[in-house]
Amino acid sequence: MDLFWSRGYNRTSMRDLKDATRLNPGSLYAAFENKQGVFTESLGLYSRGLRREVESLLGGNDAPLDRIRRFFDNLVEGSHQDKESRGCLLVNTLIEAPADEPEIRAQAGEALQYVERRFETLIAEGQRDGSIQSQRPAATLARTLMTGIFGMRVYSRMPDGLDHIREIVNTLIDGTLAPRTN
Amino acid sequence: MDLFWSRGYNRTSMRDLKDATRLNPGSLYAAFENKQGVFTESLGLYSRGLRREVESLLGGNDAPLDRIRRFFDNLVEGSHQDKESRGCLLVNTLIEAPADEPEIRAQAGEALQYVERRFETLIAEGQRDGSIQSQRPAATLARTLMTGIFGMRVYSRMPDGLDHIREIVNTLIDGTLAPRTN
DNA sequence: TACCACTATGAACGGTCGTTCAAATAAAGA
DNA sequence: TCTTTATTTGAACGACCGTTCATAGTGGTA
Numbered sequence: 001m002d003l004f005w006s007r008g009y010n011r012t013s014m015r016d017l018k019d020a021t022r023l024n025p026g027s028l029y030a031a032f033e034n035k036q037g038v039f040t041e042s043l044g045l046y047s048r049g050l051r052r053e054v055e056s057l058l059g060g061n062d063a064p065l066d067r068i069r070r071f072f073d074n075l076v077e078g079s080h081q082d083k084e085s086r087g088c089l090l091v092n093t094l095i096e097a098p099a100d101e102p103e104i105r106a107q108a109g110e111a112l113q114y115v116e117r118r119f120e121t122l123i124a125e126g127q128r129d130g131s132i133q134s135q136r137p138a139a140t141l142a143r144t145l146m147t148g149i150f151g152m153r154v155y156s157r158m159p160d161g162l163d164h165i166r167e168i169v170n171t172l173i174d175g176t177l178a179p180r181t182n
Numbered sequence: 183m184d185l186f187w188s189r190g191y192n193r194t195s196m197r198d199l200k201d202a203t204r205l206n207p208g209s210l211y212a213a214f215e216n217k218q219g220v221f222t223e224s225l226g227l228y229s230r231g232l233r234r235e236v237e238s239l240l241g242g243n244d245a246p247l248d249r250i251r252r253f254f255d256n257l258v259e260g261s262h263q264d265k266e267s268r269g270c271l272l273v274n275t276l277i278e279a280p281a282d283e284p285e286i287r288a289q290a291g292e293a294l295q296y297v298e299r300r301f302e303t304l305i306a307e308g309q310r311d312g313s314i315q316s317q318r319p320a321a322t323l324a325r326t327l328m329t330g331i332f333g334m335r336v337y338s339r340m341p342d343g344l345d346h347i348r349e350i351v352n353t354l355i356d357g358t359l360a361p362r363t364n
Numbered sequence: 365t366a367c368c369a370c371t372a373t374g375a376a377c378g379g380t381c382g383t384t385c386a387a388a389t390a391a392a393g394a
Numbered sequence: 395t396c397t398t399t400a401t402t403t404g405a406a407c408g409a410c411c412g413t414t415c416a417t418a419g420t421g422g423t424a
Contacts, residue, residue, distance in 0.1 A: 196412055217413090
């Protein structure tokens with residue numbers, strides 16, 4: 001998983017995987033069928049980790065907006081820690097996976113949709129207590145946040161991009177979720 | 183360029199390029215030095231095209247906000263036309279290019295920064311006439327728009343993602359640029 | 365027409381890719 | 395302890411990778 005995360009699918013070879021797992025080709029193929037199998041399993045592992053993290057960050061009893069902020073704070077923090085700038089394996093996969101292999105794209109997409117759904121219920125909650133704007137449906141706001149996450153993942157790779165994601169997050173969350181008085 | 187755009191750098195082979203250009207290896211190498219040279223040239227060609235398009239879409243005498251809207255309308259329209267879902271070559275490159283080849287990442291990043299700068303001056307103009315919010319610096323708002331563009335490029339690859347980018351764009355532009363009355 | 369500088373051609377190279385499989389080793393059952 | 399069943403091993407395969415280069419061909423000049 002780490003290898004695919006760092007180098008992407010195409011730049012990771014079976015030899016790399018063999019060295020990293022200390023499994024010889026035969027064992028690797030017995031366990032995973034083929035290279036795509038290893039990748040699929042890696043996506044699964046990553047997705048389960050993401051799920052756990054999302055549950056922990058978006059859970060709790062704080063106000064919905066605070067929990068969302070906590071999530072994005074963690075994202076910004078993580079981006080700065082990410083010295084290899086590997087970004088998010090699922091986002092990378094969505095971009096790298098060719099259009100002619102839709103099942104991989106779907107797998108990455110579904111894992112991300114879980115996050116989106118989690119955002120949506122949280123936003124709906126905030127809309128009910130008035131702490132989040134109700135001009136637009138919760139689903140739309142959730143999708144906009146997801147787009148923001150994806151965008152940050154790319155922006156982090158821009159020259160000096162990391163220097164600005166903090167303010168981008170603030171602008172995005174405030175602009176998208178804050179109650180509007182017009 | 184089309185090949186790299188559709189398949190990415192790693193999945194495009196010199197054989198593919200030879201067939202597409204109808205240039206034999208020797209000629210290809212004489213003209214471009216090597217595969218990376220072809221790619222660099224492709225990035226350049228793409229960037230010049232983007233530049234032209236940005237100039238045309240963001241130019242004119244309409245209100246700044248309308249010109250920005252025109253740009254995003256075009257982006258949404260283009261995404262729906264993009265049957266192969268190739269997205270943006272520069273964004274794809276930013277994600278696919280490994281961290282250990284920074285000059286390619288930089289080339290893609292600089293081309294995108296041109297768009298960002300264009301946004302920034304336009305936003306500053308809108309801030310002066312009050313049609314765009316002034317709570318945050320134009321540079322920050324421009325970066326947030328860029329993040330939105332990048333995010334849409336990814337979101338388009340989500341399952342049914344294309345069905346929602348219209349509303350995402352509206353939410354993003356409105357939330358980011360509209361004057362705030364608090 | 366004869367020469368020359370230049371370009372195009374495509375076979376060939378060493379290397380790496382994903383994958384297979386017969387043989388060696390280990391584990392389990394009798 | 396001996397036989398049987400799993401698992402591990404790593405050499406080997408054909409295909410394709412990016413790249414090179416001797417050779418053939420072309421267009422311009424004298």
